[in-house]
Amino acid sequence: MNIKSQLQQLCGDTEFLRLNDVNIEPEMIRAIMINEVVPVDSDDDFYGKSDSAYMSTTIPLFRKAGIEVSGIQDILNLNIYITNAVKTPKSEYTVSKESIDESVPYLEKELELFPNLQVVMLMGDAAKKAFNMISKKATGKNAVPSISTYKLRNTEIFYKGYTPAGYADRVFHVHVHRTGDNEEILFRDYLIANPESAKEYERLKHSLLPKYKNNRDGYTEAKSEFIKTILRLNNKCHVT
Numbered sequence: 001m002n003i004k005s006q007l008q009q010l011c012g013d014t015e016f017l018r019l020n021d022v023n024i025e026p027e028m029i030r031a032i033m034i035n036e037v038v039p040v041d042s043d044d045d046f047y048g049k050s051d052s053a054y055m056s057t058t059i060p061l062f063r064k065a066g067i068e069v070s071g072i073q074d075i076l077n078l079n080i081y082i083t084n085a086v087k088t089p090k091s092e093y094t095v096s097k098e099s100i101d102e103s104v105p106y107l108e109k110e111l112e113l114f115p116n117l118q119v120v121m122l123m124g125d126a127a128k129k130a131f132n133m134i135s136k137k138a139t140g141k142n143a144v145p146s147i148s149t150y151k152l153r154n155t156e157i158f159y160k161g162y163t164p165a166g167y168a169d170r171v172f173h174v175h176v177h178r179t180g181d182n183e184e185i186l187f188r189d190y191l192i193a194n195p196e197s198a199k200e201y202e203r204l205k206h207s208l209l210p211k212y213k214n215n216r217d218g219y220t221e222a223k224s225e226f227i228k229t230i231l232r233l234n235n236k237c238h239v240t
Contacts, residue, residue, distance in 0.1 A: 001026055003110065010109050017087040017106060022047045022076075029114045030079040034107070034131060036124035037086035037095050046072055046082045058082070083110060085130035095126040100133070108134045183231055190234045197230060 004019040018038040035054070039045055044053035050071055062069045069075055075082065086095055087103040107130055111117065122128045128144050135143035191198040204226055212219035 001113070003113070006113060007106060007109055011106055014106065017103070018042060018045070018084070018089070019087060019106070020045075020047050020083055022072075024076060024081065026113045027116055028079050029081045030116060031081070031119040031121065032111065032114065032117060033080060033082045033121045033123060034127040035082065035084045036126040037090055037099070038084045038088065040089045045084075081114070083107070085127040100126055100130050104130050104133050107131075108137075186234050187227060187230055190230050201226060201230075 002021065002023050004014075004021040007019050008014050035046070039048075039053060041048075041053075043049045046052065046054050046058070048054075055072060058075075059069055059071070062075065067078070069078070072082070085103060085107055086099050087106055088099050090096075090099075111120075111134070120131065122131055122144065132142040132144055135141070191201060204223065208219055208222050212222060
């Protein structure tokens, strides 16, 4: 199957999009890596030149993981497919919400091409946002917590007991961090040492409760700016 041709048949007008012009057997794919956005120059994409910019950063990552690859075909032979969440190049420094919105229907159809898919790896905030939009359409909730990627990078998060109707009888929310990732401890220690900031955080949490009682992701996102501010203050205290 040619991915580009298949998506053109399914989606109609795709002239303004950058789709992967690659032939693969979709039944063989078990994992998909979703990058953020296509490059300005198509030769730099995963399926562009053999020494493309995207592959020059991807190959070392596989090798660092102990998987010897030399090009995109080696990765496909591992039953791993790579694509981009946003199918149009960036026109600004950041990926715009509009470009994500435009590309999500095509990404959704692209993922549906792989009947034996078991693993989806999201590389960056735009990929996470796009995948959550697809997930929310299908299940009513985000597949990945809507917090900054840097907070998820070295963390595993386990939830149990959060339901669309509110909390279940027993609720579990466990964070597992790698050694050295101690931002939550630093945040806690700063609040202990600064009672006024702790009170401010308490007021913020109470103010968010009515709106986000049944929306864990929204509640977490709404607190994130306050937490980042405290971490910046904590860092300044350590520096001085």
